[in-house]
Amino acid sequence: MKKTLSLVAILAAGTSQAAGFQVDTHSARATGAGGAATAWLEDSSSIYYNVANMVGVKKLDITLGDTGILPSITFQRPNMEAEGQRTTLSPPPHLFVVYKPFEKAAFGVGVFTPYGARSRWEEGFSGRFRGYESSLATYYINPSFAYELHPRFRFGAGLDIARATIELTRGLDFVNSEGSVHLGGADWGSGFNIGVQAKLLDNLDMGLHYRSAIDIAFQGQADFQNIPVEFQSRLTDQKAHADVVLPSTVTAGLAYRPLNNLLLAFDASWVDWSTFSELAIRFENPSIDNPLPKRWRAKWKYSLGGEYGVTDALQVRLGFTYDPSPSPNNTLTPDLPDANRFKVSVGAGYQFKPFRADLGYQFVALADKESTAPGMPGTYSGNAHVLGLTLGFNLQ
Template identity: 65%
Template sequence: MKKTLSLVTLLAAGTTQAAGFQINTQSARSTGMGNAAAAWLDDSSAIYSNAANILGVNKLDVQVGDTGILPGIKFTPVGGAEQGQKTTLSPPPHLFFVYKPVEKAAFGVGVYTPFGARSRWEDGFIGRFRAEESALAVYNINPTVAYQLHERFRFGAGLNIYRGTLELKRALNFVDSEGTVHLGGASWGWGYNVGVQVDVLPKVVTFGLHYRSAADLTFKGDADFQNVPTEFLSRLPDTRVQGDVTLPATVAAGISVTPMENLRIAFDANWVDWSSFQELAIEFPDNPAINNPLPKRWHAKWNYHLGAEYGVTPDLQVRLGFILDPAPTPGGTLTPDLPDANRFGVSAGLGYKWQGLRADLGYQFVSLADKESYAPGISGTYNGSAHVLGVTLGYGM
């Protein structure tokens, strides 16, 4: 039998708590409210949710935290047994600083991870020739300024400086044996964000709108081929590798209602332009014969967030939230290199203040509903769940 080489998709971003490879849990306070934060969040983490809202800081606000994301996605091939992923904890951190020198102006900087995922499929996974292990992280350094143009209208803007890293491992099918390929790469990119906040009814109803631009990243690194049969060595030497990824543009529109002094109810509708992700391709500049881009044809999607915060006392708050987050992946291109499913989440949280210090804790349970794939060669059903636990410590004055 003549041996043939199957070298297909090499990018495997895995799963996060949000659809695609987005991470939107950048504050434990927001996490507890189901990430409904575009219209009201008034601390330094507003750098992520709506740049205009940093004007809610009194004088100075600093916070640091981490979010543990524990996803568990499963795949059941048509006519086969269910297979899953190894337990992998992703801990994207967040750090925010805002200073307000005068009543109408504020500036600050945030460092956080808006995109990323980790994935490790079980040994012997049926889709190992598409994906075995991966770790994708996109860090954002986000300097931000905001100004109050009117007593009811605030405007903010920021620069997004992205640093992405990518590590991948997948199996190679040589028919009579199996090899592996390890990839590592990094990239810089940039974009911008702008936001507005409007007091529709002062102290009662607030509206927020925030836009974050798309950004192009070109990952460049090295490919290390292992356990390659002698007859393939000349075709698969260790070599340079690169791949392009476009981070999607996003729009967040939110409304916040305060029917009584110690109760806030918020709702966000977020649009994510995943349509920028039409193809998944890793290129080998020195060996283009093994390039094999795969179509993805993702769709732009809306996701929805509803949350509430209740002040039990002036220092103690409790929070609840609900999330609906449809997957952008059509069934015809859904494969284990980028597993996904429609997500439904519930959240809860606590916050406590002591003088200028505060601590917030937020938890989300995310259910990944059955998502059918009819991709050629690896059709089946994806589903699973994810646990998200966020902790944020802050100081304000």
């Protein structure tokens, strides 16, 4: 089995909005409904949620927005005080454009960040030799096409072009002194996404969307600082590399309209985190490599949401999500803290044609997760506040 994720895994540091280091809030409208949008969302942000639904755009649709993710995570070792991370705001932006020149065909492009996180533990953190400060960002450019094969069936496909960047600072323990290593790197990768949407009944729709895994071969530089003389011949500034697989996802959804102004939706999403078998940085000097087992597991995420039209212009939304951690307890360490996530979302949208504005808020509760990892046992917990704003323009 291919060993994957290495350098990126260190950088995610568990402060992403979703489990692992996934970010799934790329439309404030969808965020307000708990992310359950695969079967029904028909504006240009459907490029992320289900590319087949681009055909629902009338002529031209543009969405532009940002999501502020403010996480708080703590780690408590047995019989010790809890330690936390410094407040760090992550603002992944999103931009989608769809143009429909023909009655049954639509073209579009999206720019978004489906994976990423920032982390910075407090000064003197006891786990600083596993991970102290980190940043990961993946930028996807997603040109797409969708076609209505039948009034009740749509199909869409797109190309994922990914640019990933990383930064990491980690402490080094020399018993009588401390040093540090800073790592940075970047690379490109590519994949694809496909989706279908079907009208099962007049008031019941089904959606299915797949986004492929993407291989990233990071090439970076390791900068060692405050290294004692006796180690300087070994710990010199040098190149470092790592192979990474950003996981594939499959999402199935249903959308039911019991009333003309009421939508109820459910999504089940499978994320293949099983490609993350170990955490390993490969240095130019192989004698300092120190791979660590991770053995993450593929997981299902479940979302339930609704949208109610108070008036033709005003909509309100509510959603709930269960997003389990892919990490086993015996490999859970501070370089990648994680926990099962329970999310509650609310949102509202207002249309003043041809413009619209959507606001979505999500509270993320990280359930206590006990680590039994050798040398770093303890309990991880925390929460996150997520606030998304998306502005839209629609030309009929």
